[in-house]
Amino acid sequence: MAARRPLILISNDDGIDAPGIHALAAAMVPLGEVHVVAPLLEQSAVGHAITLRDPVRAHPWPFRGPHGKITAHAVTGTPADCVKLAIDKLLPRTPDLVVSGINQGPNAAVNVIYSGTVSAATEAAILGIDALAISYCRWVGGDFGPSAVIAQRIARQTLQRGLPPGILLNVNVPDLSLQAMKGVLITRQARSRWEEAYSERLDPFERPYYWMAGTFVNLDDGENTDLQALETGYVSVTPIQHDLTAHDWLDELGTWTLESEASTGS
Numbered sequence: 122m123a124a125r126r127p128l129i130l131i132s133n134d135d136g137i138d139a140p141g142i143h144a145l146a147a148a149m150v151p152l153g154e155v156h157v158v159a160p161l162l163e164q165s166a167v168g169h170a171i172t173l174r175d176p177v178r179a180h181p182w183p184f185r186g187p188h189g190k191i192t193a194h195a196v197t198g199t200p201a202d203c204v205k206l207a208i209d210k211l212l213p214r215t216p217d218l219v220v221s222g223i224n225q226g227p228n229a230a231v232n233v234i235y236s237g238t239v240s241a242a243t244e245a246a247i248l249g250i251d252a253l254a255i256s257y258c259r260w261v262g263g264d265f266g267p268s269a270v271i272a273q274r275i276a277r278q279t280l281q282r283g284l285p286p287g288i289l290l291n292v293n294v295p296d297l298s299l300q301a302m303k304g305v306l307i308t309r310q311a312r313s314r315w316e317e318a319y320s321e322r323l324d325p326f327e328r329p330y331y332w333m334a335g336t337f338v339n340l341d342d343g344e345n346t347d348l349q350a351l352e353t354g355y356v357s358v359t360p361i362q363h364d365l366t367a368h369d370w371l372d373e374l375g376t377w378t379l380e381s382e383a384s385t386g387s
């Protein structure tokens with residue numbers, strides 16, 4: 122009996138009509154049976170939000186690639202909602218791989234925690250499915266072709282080799298042609314933060330409101346960071362996980378006195 126083709130779920134946070142998800146879906150078609158379940162509206166920077174207080178609807182969506190029609194649903198929710206709903210209700214079986222992207226703009230350093238693109242892939246990892254997040258390091262327009270080639274290469278390898286439970290790959294592709302890229306580096310997230318300078322304005326009723334206007338600061342001059350790889354023309358691949366426990370500090374915390382003296386029985 123011929124092996125069943127892998128089922129590949131595609132999602133994103135830029136919305137189902139974004140150019141990046143079309144490039145990604147087309148790149149996955151040679152690898153398996155592709156289903157798209159993506160947010161109806163852009164959900165960039167929603168992080169791992171899920172929808173609990175409103176209904177979520179899934180609309181069958183016309184989604185056409187160079188290889189013909191692809192089964193697709195537009196969901197009135199977040200990227201994490203899309204992956205949860207797809208796996209529970211919309212897909213014919215559990216997917217073999219979830220790929221999120223191709224995001225318009227990088228998702229490196231601290232931005233991983235704000236990223237809806239990464240969260241779609243993280244949700245898959247939580248549910249025990251191999252997953253990749255792919256981001257193209259350009260904020261507007263450009264050519265998603267090189268990122269799609271990289272995505273296909275890494276997805277093929279992931280289908281062949283598999284990932285350990287709970288670990289997913291966060292891939293960032295520089296805004297260069299394939300020929301101009303220097304290669305692929307395995308990286309860690311750079312230590313970084315946004316320093317916010319909220320713009321304060323007045324609404325027509327003279328009430329103040331605020332608009333976020335932050336500046337990104339790279340605080341990491343160490344080796345092997347995602348930002349360094351991208352700045353020097355390499356594709357960055359970071360293995361990430363959702364377990365936020367500070368494992369290295371568990372023993373130290375154990376030396377604190379956290380129980381009352383009465384309950385320690387002394």
Ligand code: MN
Nearest residue numbers: 134135165224
């Ligand atoms: Mn986005």
